[in-house]
Amino acid sequence: MAPIPSSGKEPDDSPDGYVGLEAGRAERLARERGWSPVRSLPPGAIITLEYRVGRLNFEVADGRVRRCWKG
Template sequence: MEDRNEDRLDDYPGLPVEPARALAAERGWRTVRVLAPEALLTMEYRSDRLNLTVRDSVVERAWAG
């Protein structure tokens, strides 16, 4: 995917974490950050990073930055 901003981020919730990582790579994300629901985050924005909140190996939320 040339423009990650066009990625449908609502495609990720409900996916197991490894297929979500594979989909993100296929769509051009350079970095995928997997986080626990209560994880503390750094606040720097990176346009090439996809963040995934994961519980029990399933994506709950996805967002860019």
């Protein structure tokens, strides 16, 4: 099933709270809190720079979130 379109709002949640968590747990928690989509990336990944409201990005190394940012 396709995700429900976002209303243009972001969850009232701090990305800093995900740093250090196990990647799978962080992704589940982010989705429960209303982030969509959630994107996990390896360190140094080449990504597009457009800002997408409601998206949460994780940089994952050794199975843990090393860095987290919106958009």
